[in-house]
Amino acid sequence: MEIRINNLKVGYNKNYPTLIIHKWSLEGSEKCLLVSGPNGSGKTTFLKLLVKDIPYYSGELNISIDGIIVKSISELLPFVGVFLGPIGFSYKHLTLKENIDLFFLLYQPQEIIFQQKLIESFLLLELLDTKISKLSIGQRKRIDLFFCFLNNPKCIIIDEPLEYLDEKSKFNFLEIVDHFINFFDTKFIFSTNMVSSFTLNNSIKVVNVKEFQM
Numbered sequence: 001m002e003i004r005i006n007n008l009k010v011g012y013n014k015n016y017p018t019l020i021i022h023k024w025s026l027e028g029s030e031k032c033l034l035v036s037g038p039n040g041s042g043k044t045t046f047l048k049l050l051v052k053d054i055p056y057y058s059g060e061l062n063i064s065i066d067g068i069i070v071k072s073i074s075e076l077l078p079f080v081g082v083f084l085g086p087i088g089f090s091y092k093h094l095t096l097k098e099n100i101d102l103f104f105l106l107y108q109p110q111e112i113i114f115q116q117k118l119i120e121s122f123l124l125l126e127l128l129d130t131k132i133s134k135l136s137i138g139q140r141k142r143i144d145l146f147f148c149f150l151n152n153p154k155c156i157i158i159d160e161p162l163e164y165l166d167e168k169s170k171f172n173f174l175e176i177v178d179h180f181i182n183f184f185d186t187k188f189i190f191s192t193n194m195v196s197s198f199t200l201n202n203s204i205k206v207v208n209v210k211e212f213q214m
């Protein structure tokens with residue numbers, strides 16, 4: 001997945017842009033991008049822009065997957081796992097298993113074996129028969145993250161992935177991310193205030209949202 005942005009003004013009112021990005025690109029060598037910055041700085045707006053959930057009224061935004069330019073969110077969704085909050089993507093009156101079955105019916109994700117391994121990786125086995133409404137906020141966040149991976153997408157975009165997770169769940173999530181980078185060549189784009197929680201290496205790039213506006 002490649003992203004190129006040039007002189008972009010983002011927002012619903014062209015007289016008061018929410019975010020201005022002069023020039024930025026994401027290419028093949030970067031496996032995980034951490035977008036940092038204080039609350040209200042535009043991190044979530046930037047992620048919404050990437051999944052075409054917020055309009056821009058001037059400039060260029062080009063997203064390509066395997067050399068094919070993506071023009072609409074309907075073209076993008078089969079390739080991208082997205083969670084931008086708030087917590088509670090799943091249907092609260094259904095059990096986790098019922099939510100997974102519904103997702104499987106609608107989106108036809110990876111085979112059952114992949115699904116079972118992912119359930120185990122996210123430590124969700126004991127929650128399968130529990131209604132979402134009965135779960136804690138941390139458990140619901142784990143489930144929301146799980147659904148981002150279920151279709152084994154080429155790119156996963158998540159707003160504050162570590163928020164509401166306990167230390168064990170944070171460590172477990174970062175291990176899953178590392179596995180997907182190494183075995184599936186998945187790209188990740190996260191907004192975060194917890195850069196120190198990530199083990200930084202050559203595959204991870206940290207950028208402050210203010211850098212987009214320079």
